[in-house]
Every structure is written in C-alpha cells, then in structure tokens.
Amino acid sequence: KAGVTQTPRYLIKTRGQQVTLSCSPISGHRSVSWYQQTPGQGLQFLFEYFSETQRNKGNFPGRFSGRQFSNSRSEMNVSTLELGDSALYLCASSLRPVDSPLHFGNGTRLTVT
Amino acid sequence: QKEVEQDPGPLSVPEGAIVSLNCTYSNSAFQYFMWYRQYSRKGPELLMYTYSSGNKEDGRFTAQVDKSSKYISLFIRDSQPSDSATYLCAGSEAGNQFYFGTGTSLTVIP
Numbered sequence: 001k002a003g004v005t006q007t008p009r010y011l012i013k014t015r016g017q018q019v020t021l022s023c024s025p026i027s028g029h030r031s032v033s034w035y036q037q038t039p040g041q042g043l044q045f046l047f048e049y050f051s052e053t054q055r056n057k058g059n060f061p062g063r064f065s066g067r068q069f070s071n072s073r074s075e076m077n078v079s080t081l082e083l084g085d086s087a088l089y090l091c092a093s094s095l096r097p098v099d100s101p102l103h104f105g106n107g108t109r110l111t112v113t
Numbered sequence: 114q115k116e117v118e119q120d121p122g123p124l125s126v127p128e129g130a131i132v133s134l135n136c137t138y139s140n141s142a143f144q145y146f147m148w149y150r151q152y153s154r155k156g157p158e159l160l161m162y163t164y165s166s167g168n169k170e171d172g173r174f175t176a177q178v179d180k181s182s183k184y185i186s187l188f189i190r191d192s193q194p195s196d197s198a199t200y201l202c203a204g205s206e207a208g209n210q211f212y213f214g215t216g217t218s219l220t221v222i223p
C-alpha cells in the first residue's frame with residue numbers, strides 16, 4: 001500500500017507570496033492532519049480534516065488554511081509568506097479521526113527568502 | 114510549559130546496547146501515545162502506538178507508559194547503526210490532535 005504522498009518536496013518562495021501544498025493520504029484513510037516542523041519548536045499542529053470538514057485547528061494565524069476534497073486528498077495554503085514560515089510541513093493520515101495512529105509523509109520543505 | 118518535554122540529547126551508544134528514550138507530559142488527560150523515528154530529510158516513521166498505561170512490545174522496541182508520573186519511555190534492544198535517527202514522542206487526549214516532543218538525536222556507533 002502506498003504511503004502518504006506530499007508534493008512538492010521542496011519550495012522556495014519570496015516574502016509576501018502565497019503557496020499551496022498538496023497531500024494524498026494512504027488509501028482508505030479519511031482523516032488528514034497537517035503539522036509544521038521547525039528546529040526550535042518541533043512539530044506543531046496546524047489543522048485536521050475529516051470528511052471535508054475541519055475538526056481541529058492549532059494556534060496558527062489565519063494566513064494558514066486548508067481544505068480536504070471528497071477523495072480525502074488535502075491541500076494547505078499559506079498566504080502572505082513571512083520568513084518565519086520557513087519549515088518542513090508534514091501531512092499525516094489516519095484511518096479514523098480518533099483512536100488511530102498518524103502516518104506521515106516525507107513533507108514539503110518550504111524556504112521563504 | 115510545553116505539553117510534552119523530551120531531552121534533545123544527543124545520545125551516543127555502542128552497537129548492541131539497550132537504549133532508553135524518555136519523555137514527560139503535563140496533561141493528565143493524555144491517553145494516546147506514540148513514538149516515531151525520523152531520519153534526516155524524511156518524515157516521521159511510526160514505531161509504537163499505545164493507549165493508556167502499561168507496556169507494549171514490538172520486536173526490539175518496547176514502549177512504556179506510566180500515567181501516575183506522566184512519563185513515557187521507549188526501549189530499543191540490541192541497537193543497530195541503522196537505529197541512528199531522531200526519536201519523537203507524542204501524546205494526545207482524544208487521539209486526534211497530538212502534541213510532540215522536540216526529539217532526541219540518537220547515534221549508534223558500530
């Protein structure tokens with residue numbers, strides 16, 4: 001079974017631009033979560049989607065948004081990029097929204113210059 | 114105070130040693146716990162998923178949860194150079210939004 005697929009793997013953007021990251025979950029997994037990973041803060045929860053609905057949201061500004069499609073694929077968008085948004089963005093899928101382990105993709109490395 | 118605290122290391126051990134990795138958490142409502150291994154330039158790879166207290170064993174890995182002291186541990190037996198990676202612990206109250214430690218860097222020396 002294929003794992004979680006994230007595209008693109010690397011992105012370089014300029015301050016003020018916006019970016020869209022894509023995630024395809026493991027087949028049959030209906031819950032998708034997004035995390036930001038930085039050296040200083042570790043993994044921080046962004047949001048979680050199940051059945052195209054956002055169920056939970058972390059403590060990030062409104063510039064960070066996401067959505068989930070009917071096939072469970074998900075995208076996250078960051079508008080008006082700041083230097084501090086440089087990070088590894090990880091998508092994780094799980095079978096159910098609760099009581100189910102997270103399976104991560106290899107992430108999208110975003111660099112903002 | 115972070116929800117999950119983890120000693121960043123680095124930890125260096127000889128091949129074949131038993132490795133003990135530890136985390137503490139602050140939220141007494143946490144019931145779900147996970148351990149991940151992350152290699153450089155890769156995403157976290159799930160090692161163990163446990164619910165509530167007690168031990169769980171999978172091959173060379175044993176996860177231990179002590180809810181009374183809010184302490185979680187991962188033991189690696191017969192450590193191999195291929196175990197060299199960063200290890201992440203995580204906890205959750207309802208099994209959806211997980212809080213992660215910042216990771217412990219482990220090097221196993223041949």
